Amino acid sequence: MNIQEEVSKRKTFAIISHPDAGKTTLTEKLLLYGNLIRSAGTVKGKKSGKFATSDWMEIEKQRGISVTSSVMNFPYRGYQINILDTPGHEDFSEDTYRTLTAVDSVVMIIDSTKGIEAQTIKLFKVCRMRGIPIFTFINKLDREGKETLALLEEIEEVLDIETCPLNWPIGMGKRFLGVYDRNNEQLVKFNGNEEETYIPKDELSEEIANNPTYIEAMDEFALVEEAGAQFSLEDVLSGKQTPVFFGSALAPFGVQTFFDHFIDMAPAPGGRKTTEGVVSPDAPDFSGFIFKIQANMNPAHRDRVAFLRVCSGKFERGMDVRLARTNKHMKLAQTQQFVASSRDTVEEAYAGDIIGIYDPNVYRIGDTLLTGKDKFEYDELPQFPPELFKKVMAKNAMKSKQFKKGIEQLVQEGAIQLFKQYRTESYILGAVGELQYEVFQYRMKNEYHVDVLFETIGERIPRWLNPDEKVDASLYDERNMLVTDREEQPLVLFKNDFSLNWFKDKHPDIELIDLFEVN
Ligand code: GDP
Numbered sequence: 001m002n003i004q005e006e007v008s009k010r011k012t013f014a015i016i017s018h019p020d021a022g023k024t025t026l027t028e029k030l031l032l033y034g035n036l037i038r039s040a041g042t043v044k045g046k047k048s049g050k051f052a053t054s055d056w057m058e059i060e061k062q063r064g065i066s067v068t069s070s071v072m073n074f075p076y077r078g079y080q081i082n083i084l085d086t087p088g089h090e091d092f093s094e095d096t097y098r099t100l101t102a103v104d105s106v107v108m109i110i111d112s113t114k115g116i117e118a119q120t121i122k123l124f125k126v127c128r129m130r131g132i133p134i135f136t137f138i139n140k141l142d143r144e145g146k147e148t149l150a151l152l153e154e155i156e157e158v159l160d161i162e163t164c165p166l167n168w169p170i171g172m173g174k175r176f177l178g179v180y181d182r183n184n185e186q187l188v189k190f191n192g193n194e195e196e197t198y199i200p201k202d203e204l205s206e207e208i209a210n211n212p213t214y215i216e217a218m219d220e221f222a223l224v225e226e227a228g229a230q231f232s233l234e235d236v237l238s239g240k241q242t243p244v245f246f247g248s249a250l251a252p253f254g255v256q257t258f259f260d261h262f263i264d265m266a267p268a269p270g271g272r273k274t275t276e277g278v279v280s281p282d283a284p285d286f287s288g289f290i291f292k293i294q295a296n297m298n299p300a301h302r303d304r305v306a307f308l309r310v311c312s313g314k315f316e317r318g319m320d321v322r323l324a325r326t327n328k329h330m331k332l333a334q335t336q337q338f339v340a341s342s343r344d345t346v347e348e349a350y351a352g353d354i355i356g357i358y359d360p361n362v363y364r365i366g367d368t369l370l371t372g373k374d375k376f377e378y379d380e381l382p383q384f385p386p387e388l389f390k391k392v393m394a395k396n397a398m399k400s401k402q403f404k405k406g407i408e409q410l411v412q413e414g415a416i417q418l419f420k421q422y423r424t425e426s427y428i429l430g431a432v433g434e435l436q437y438e439v440f441q442y443r444m445k446n447e448y449h450v451d452v453l454f455e456t457i458g459e460r461i462p463r464w465l466n467p468d469e470k471v472d473a474s475l476y477d478e479r480n481m482l483v484t485d486r487e488e489q490p491l492v493l494f495k496n497d498f499s500l501n502w503f504k505d506k507h508p509d510i511e512l513i514d515l516f517e518v519n
Pocket of ligand 1: 017018019020021022023024025026139140141142143247248249250251
C-alpha cells in the first residue's frame, strides 16, 4: 500500500467531555466494536482494576489513575482508528490540552441531564482555536434530562457553534423510544438491554406512530428540519457546525450508528503548517512533532517517553532521523505503539499515528523530527492559559541553585508554567490542574533533591497586556496581580470575573488578551 492510501485510512481523534459524562463508557464500546477488548469495563485501571493503559508513574500507581494521556488504536471497517485520551478528573493538566494539537477531529460528549459543563467549555475552546472539527454525542438519553431543543440552544449559545442534529431523540428516560435517523429516515428503536432495531418511517406500527411521545418529538423535529441549519460537511470540517447525535453509551444505544457516521465524516490527516509552509501527509519524507513527554516518576528508572504524532511519510523502526531544533541525528529504535491492553513495538507508522519514543532527555515538547533534505519545524505548540496559581519557594534557602535549575527544566519540559510577580520577583507557578503541582513537587524532590513549599494564590483569570504598551504598575494590586511570563511579557491575574469586568470598565483603553482567543 502506498503512503497516500495508508493516510486516507487514518482517523485520529480525541473524546472531550466533563468528568462523568460517559467518556470511559463510550470509549469502551468503541473498543468493543474494534474487537480490542472482549468485555467492557477495562479501559481504565481506575474503574476495573484490571490494567491501566500507562502505568509507569509512581503517582499513577498510587492513585490508580492515568496521569498523562494515552493512546488507543484499532482497525475498524478498514480504517485505522487512533483515539487519544484526554484525562479529566484530578488528572486534568496541560497535557490534556496539548493532546488536542495531535488530533484531526474531536468527539464531544454531553450529559443530557447536565448540559454543557465547565471542562467541556475549556476543551472546546482549544478545539475552536485549532479549527478542529467537532462531532457531538449527547449521552444518557435513558435518563430524564434536559429538553432536546434546550440542549441544542445551549450548545449554540455557550459554545457559539451551529448545531445540526443528524438524529432526533424520541422521548427520554422511561419514555425513551429511540432516535429518528434523519439520513436513513428510520426509527432506531431502543429496546432496553436488547439490541436496537431499525424500522423505516413508513413501516412503523400504529402503536408507535400514535404514541404521543413519538408525535411530539417528530413535530419538534419537523420544526428543526425546516428552521434549523442545513447539514454542511464543509462547515463541519472547518469547525463552524457540529453534527449532533443522541444515545446512551451505557445501554449501548445509538453508539455504533454514531460511530459509523462519525467515521464517514471525520477527516483523514491533512497537511500541517511548518516554518516552510504546509507539509502534506503523503510527502515521501518522514516527519512528526512531539506533543507530550512523560517522565518516569520512579527514580530507579529515569527513562522518559516522548509522544510523537507522525505528520508525513513513513516511519520505520530503527530509522535515522534529525531533531530539527539541534540538527542532531538519532536512531529511533525503541518505539512503542499504544494499544489499550499493551504497549507493542511499532514497526511502521504513517501520518495520524502516534508513537512513543524513548527519550534520553533530549526532546522538548513541540520538537520536530524529520528525515530528508528539507529543513522545517512544525508550528510551535500554543501556550495555554493556566487558571490555578501558587507561589513556590524552596524549603531550604540554601538549595536555591538546584531549585532554580529544577524549575527551569521542568518548565521547559512543559510540566508547569512559570511567572514572576512584578517587582518582588517571587516565583509563581501556573497550572490548569492540581495534579501538575503534585508532579512538580514530586519531581523536584526526586530529581533535584529540593523540597518545595507552595503558597496558594488560587484560581485566577489571566489576561495578557499588549507588549507594546507601557505598563503602569500602580493600577495593579492583589485582586489584579501584575506578573510576567517566561518571555517577560506582562499579564494580569484577575481574581474573578467581577474584578476583570470592573477593570475593563475602568480602563477601557487597556487591551486585555485572552490566550484562548488568539493562538
Ligand atoms: P467519564 O468520567 O466521562 O469517563 O464517565 P464514565 O464513562 O465513567 O461514566 C460516568 C457514570 O455515568 C458511570 O456511572 C456510567 O455508568 C454512567 N453512564 C455513562 N453513560 C451512561 C448512559 O448512557 N446512561 C446512564 N444512565 N448512565 C451512564
